[in-house]
Amino acid sequence: MNKPLIIAMDFADKQTADAFLGRFENEKLFLKIGMELFYREGPALVNQWKSEGHDIFLDLKLHDIPNTVKQAAKQLASLEADLITVHAGGGINMMEAAKEGLEAGQPVGSSTKCIAVTQLTSTSKRMLKEELLIEKPLEDTVAEYAGNTDKAGLDGVVCSALEVPLIKEHVRTGFQTVTPGIRQPEHAADDQERIVTPEKAKELGSDAIVVGRSITRADDAVSAYQQINKAWRNET
Numbered sequence: 001m002n003k004p005l006i007i008a009m010d011f012a013d014k015q016t017a018d019a020f021l022g023r024f025e026n027e028k029l030f031l032k033i034g035m036e037l038f039y040r041e042g043p044a045l046v047n048q049w050k051s052e053g054h055d056i057f058l059d060l061k062l063h064d065i066p067n068t069v070k071q072a073a074k075q076l077a078s079l080e081a082d083l084i085t086v087h088a089g090g091g092i093n094m095m096e097a098a099k100e101g102l103e104a105g106q107p108v109g110s111s112t113k114c115i116a117v118t119q120l121t122s123t124s125k126r127m128l129k130e131e132l133l134i135e136k137p138l139e140d141t142v143a144e145y146a147g148n149t150d151k152a153g154l155d156g157v158v159c160s161a162l163e164v165p166l167i168k169e170h171v172r173t174g175f176q177t178v179t180p181g182i183r184q185p186e187h188a189a190d191d192q193e194r195i196v197t198p199e200k201a202k203e204l205g206s207d208a209i210v211v212g213r214s215i216t217r218a219d220d221a222v223s224a225y226q227q228i229n230k231a232w233r234n235e236t
């Protein structure tokens with residue numbers, strides 16, 4: 001990955017998503033297909049956008065017993081997305097199973113990477129302690145989950161950019177940190193808790209940022225994308 005800005009394509013259907021993409025003319029983008037769109041459109045959408053030259057992050061956040069995750073990852077492997085996700089909370093065995101399934105199902109020459117969500121960027125310190133009953137500080141929990149992800153042999157994690165420096169102390173070189181919860185100061189946090197500006201994400205060492213609503217709901221999506229990308233690439 002070359003420090004991409006990944007657009008979270010959180011749309012209800014292909015028609016709406018394609019209308020949005022139409023504004024970018026033929027620009028090749030890194031698109032995240034999440035549960036909302038995949039549950040509606042299925043594998044055909046992955047194939048179509050890949051054939052149009054986009055990179056694909058298929059974000060289904062697998063979290064189940066190891067065997068179920070292994071078989072699900074095997075199925076997903078055939079779609080040849082660039083990235084897929086599991087939840088690190090499923091444990092090391094589950095993450096190893098995801099990797100096994102991915103390797104077993106991957107067509108020759110394909111190289112889908114698998115990353116694990118540590119703690120969702122919508123999780124606050126209060127929620128971690130009072131609802132998830134995790135007593136350790138949030139940053140330490142995220143770093144430990146990243147360490148587990150590394151042990152399982154996955155390619156990286158999803159986390160807030162705030163946790164990237166600590167994570168990088170605990171994992172091998174080349175381990176990727178993909179960071180959603182990106183907001184510019186003028187934008188509402190919505191349901192996100194651990195938010196960071198694109199400039200700060202770069203400074204903290206994120207390997208990729210994921211941006212949804214700040215682009216998809218902007219009046220001028222292309223200009224919003226360009227502005228955030230510039231800030232992320234430190235070109236402003």
Ligand SMILES: O=C(O)c1cc(=O)[nH]c(=O)n1[C@@H]1O[C@H](COP(=O)(O)O)[C@@H](O)[C@H]1O
Binds near residue numbers: 009120180212214
């Ligand atoms: O796995 C993800 O991509 C993800 C993990 C996480 O911890 N937080 C998070 O926001 N995401 C995704 O990143 C996107 C963020 O969207 P916006 O908040 O609209 O920028 C959504 O599609 C989320 O599903």
